Amino acid sequence: METVLKRTPEPLRSVLIKHRELLKFAIVGGTTFLVDNGVWYALKLTVLEPKPTTAKAIAIIVATIVSYILNREWSFRTRGGRERHHEAALFFVISGIAVGVNLIPLIVSRYVLDLEVPHVTFLVQEVADFLSGSIIGMLLAMFFRFWGFKKWVFPDELGERRRDTDQVSRLP
Numbered sequence: 001m002e003t004v005l006k007r008t009p010e011p012l013r014s015v016l017i018k019h020r021e022l023l024k025f026a027i028v029g030g031t032t033f034l035v036d037n038g039v040w041y042a043l044k045l046t047v048l049e050p051k052p053t054t055a056k057a058i059a060i061i062v063a064t065i066v067s068y069i070l071n072r073e074w075s076f077r078t079r080g081g082r083e084r085h086h087e088a089a090l091f092f093v094i095s096g097i098a099v100g101v102n103l104i105p106l107i108v109s110r111y112v113l114d115l116e117v118p119h120v121t122f123l124v125q126e127v128a129d130f131l132s133g134s135i136i137g138m139l140l141a142m143f144f145r146f147w148g149f150k151k152w153v154f155p156d157e158l159g160e161r162r163r164d165t166d167q168v169s170r171l172p
Contacts, residue, residue, distance in 0.1 A: 024075040025146050028067060036063035064095050076154035087153060094148035102141035106133035 008016060016023055036059045043055035068091050072080065080087055109115045109132035116125050150156070 021075060021150070022146065025071065025149075026142075028070040028075050029142055031070065032063040032067045035066050036060060039063070060099075064092065067095070068092075071149060072154070076149060079150070079154035079156050090153045091149070094145060094153060097148070098141040098145045101144045102133070102137040105136040105140065108132065 038059075039062050040052075040056050040059035043058060044052040048055040048058075068088060071091075072087070082090075106129060109128045113128075114120075115128035115132075120128070
């Protein structure tokens with residue numbers, strides 16, 4: 001990431017440095033989006049073909065574990081400092097709540113606005129599902145997770161302990 005920042009023109013470089021954690025968080029999110037969908041399609045097109053929901057549940061679990069590791073070790077590397085089991089529990093609680101946040105726009109689209117067959121065409125239903133679930137819901141959940149992770153899972157006030165540990169481990 002540092003080499004990319006060095007090659008970035010100055011007006012943009014300052015913005016990227018200022019929002020470094022958010023940028024790293026977004027890269028982790030994109031990575032886990034690919035992990036989620038890769039695992040989901042690999043399972044639902046092979047061994048779990050008759051069970052796409054089970055395949056998606058497994059994919060979400062794998063992606064959430066990858067997300068925890070990448071966020072802990074990269075995005076919020078200088079934050080946190082809690083015992084690992086406590087930090088992981090908070091991470092998974094925030095992630096679980098984020099699943100609910102992600103579903104709210106889809107629920108509103110389907111059951112409040114009645115954007116489902118037979119009230120609308122199949123195409124309208126699918127476009128509404130994609131926009132509400134995969135775009136709006138995902139963005140709301142992403143902002144919620146970023147806020148929740150910074151506030152409770154990897155709080156900066158505990159970062160001193162983590163930064164001190166990093167410096168000690170780098171000593172010869």
